[in-house]
Amino acid sequence: MLYTNLKHIESASEHAKILSENENVMVICGRMGPMCIPVYGIAEELESEYTHVKFFDMEFDNPESHVIRNLPEVRGFMGIPFTIYYKNGKVAKATSSIQSREQVTTILDKEFGAPKK
Amino acid sequence: MENHYEAIIIGAGPAGLTAGIYLSRARVKTLILNEGTVGGQMVLTHEIANYPGVESISGYQLAMIMKRQAESFGCTIKSNIIVKEIETKGRIKSVKLSDGKQFTADALIITTGGRSRTIGVPGEEKLKGRGISYCATCDGDFFTDKEIVVVGGGNSALEEAVSLTKYASKVTIVHQFDHFQALQHYVEEAKNNPKINFIMESTIAAFHGDEKLESVDIKNLKSGEIYNFKTDGTFVFIGYVPNTESLTDKIDLNKWGEIVVNPDMATSVEGVFAAGDSITKRYRQVTTAVGDGTIAALSASGYINELKKSK
Numbered sequence: 001m002l003y004t005n006l007k008h009i010e011s012a013s014e015h016a017k018i019l020s021e022n023e024n025v026m027v028i029c030g031r032m033g034p035m036c037i038p039v040y041g042i043a044e045e046l047e048s049e050y051t052h053v054k055f056f057d058m059e060f061d062n063p064e065s066h067v068i069r070n071l072p073e074v075r076g077f078m079g080i081p082f083t084i085y086y087k088n089g090k091v092a093k094a095t096s097s098i099q100s101r102e103q104v105t106t107i108l109d110k111e112f113g114a115p116k117k
Numbered sequence: 118m119e120n121h122y123e124a125i126i127i128g129a130g131p132a133g134l135t136a137g138i139y140l141s142r143a144r145v146k147t148l149i150l151n152e153g154t155v156g157g158q159m160v161l162t163h164e165i166a167n168y169p170g171v172e173s174i175s176g177y178q179l180a181m182i183m184k185r186q187a188e189s190f191g192c193t194i195k196s197n198i199i200v201k202e203i204e205t206k207g208r209i210k211s212v213k214l215s216d217g218k219q220f221t222a223d224a225l226i227i228t229t230g231g232r233s234r235t236i237g238v239p240g241e242e243k244l245k246g247r248g249i250s251y252c253a254t255c256d257g258d259f260f261t262d263k264e265i266v267v268v269g270g271g272n273s274a275l276e277e278a279v280s281l282t283k284y285a286s287k288v289t290i291v292h293q294f295d296h297f298q299a300l301q302h303y304v305e306e307a308k309n310n311p312k313i314n315f316i317m318e319s320t321i322a323a324f325h326g327d328e329k330l331e332s333v334d335i336k337n338l339k340s341g342e343i344y345n346f347k348t349d350g351t352f353v354f355i356g357y358v359p360n361t362e363s364l365t366d367k368i369d370l371n372k373w374g375e376i377v378v379n380p381d382m383a384t385s386v387e388g389v390f391a392a393g394d395s396i397t398k399r400y401r402q403v404t405t406a407v408g409d410g411t412i413a414a415l416s417a418s419g420y421i422n423e424l425k426k427s428k
Contacts, residue, residue, distance in 0.1 A: 003175070003177055003178060003181075031255065032175060032177055033252060033254060033255040034160065034252050034255060035246075035250075035251075035252050035255045035256070036255070037154060037156075037160045037177055038153055038154040038160075040154075041153075041154030041155065041196070041197065042154070042197055045196065045197050075328065076247050076328035076329040077246060077247065078246065078247055078248050078250070078256060078259040078260070078329060078330075078350060079245065079246030079247070079249075079250050079255070079256045079259070080255055080256060095246070096245075096246030096247060097245055097246025097250070097256075098245075098246075101197040101199075102199070
């Protein structure tokens with residue numbers, strides 16, 4: 001169970017539906033651990049700023065998270081969370097382990113565009 | 118005056134949040150500026166079972182309760198910001214952020230905490246999360262039946278090396294000295310574990326790999342010899358460093374970079390207080406941070422009241 005304020009993805013079908021209905025999606029797949037919690041926190045804070053991006057988390061130990069764990073883009077990843085940035089349903093970028101706010105916003109700005117001020 | 122507060126707290130771990138709770142409840146206009154996620158090192162703990170009055174709670178949940186508590190008393194919290202400059206001189210203190218915003222205050226409380234020390238050698242940043250990890254409970258299962266290296270010789274390094282043998286087929290501990298700093302029972306447990314080997318008086322000189330970690334260069338500190346060592350993963354447990362780099366030449370720090378405080382948590386500069394893991398002290402616990410934060414808040418509150426009287 002992920003105790004975050006992000007919307008949770010519980011199943012592979014829900015994951016597919018979200019990707020089909022939204023242009024820009026960020027999914028953080030992790031546990032309630034030290035490398036993951038900071039990334040959830042950053043996403044929670046960016047939600048109101050990046051209104052053109054939908055932010056979600058998914059529990060790494062949920063068997064349904066195979067949709068993320070088996071992506072070719074995460075081959076070689078050996079640190080959670082796996083953070084996936086989807087553009088029109090396709091993986092635009094994937095990162096492994098803890099990230100800083102600057103690292104996350106750099107990817108968001110590059111892949112989805114900076115928020116309008 | 119919109120950006121002026123009576124007190125600014127830098128850091129939102131248990132010390133900073135406690136100070137925020139006390140000051141806001143005392144109707145002191147308080148701002149907490151936090152570079153990372155609210156909760157600091159506390160959120161890194163899966164279960165806290167020794168916090169008096171709470172039988173068992175995750176560090177994350179306890180942090181969120183402290184945050185809500187501080188906000189309920191009117192404390193403003195801005196997190197995931199980057200502090201660019203802290204000015205401690207003079208009657209009014211100021212804090213500049215990387216986005217150009219500037220905040221001023223009558224009193225500052227520094228609760229910037231600490232962070233895991235990295236080795237700082239070539240390849241480390243590139244291969245973080247691709248074979249290099251700083252958290253055994255997070256990433257241990259990625260190394261099932263693999264041969265890994267653990268770097269360090271303290272309690273964390275030896276305890277985590279033993280716990281990683283649940284997954285790894287072989288664990289090699291690389292340590293810079295000829296003896297361990299860990300408590301004797303951790304040392305004995307590691308030495309008695311058939312999956313654990315030791316390379317002493319050595320350090321990691323470089324990490325190698327493209328998509329993932331493939332090998333490390335190990336330097337023998339006695340002979341200076343550097344040799345390549347194949348490994349699937351490396352876990353780094355070489356202690357914590359205080360987050361006080363931006364305070365050099367601003368307040369007194371000891372040789373480890375920890376903030377020097379008196380029993381009232383006052384630093385060498387008037388109107389600047391400090392609490393939590395970034396100060397000089399022996400025991401670093403959530404409970405001690407909360408105690409420090411309380412003292413710092415009460416001291417800062419007293420200082421602010423004296424300022425008001427002298428106006």
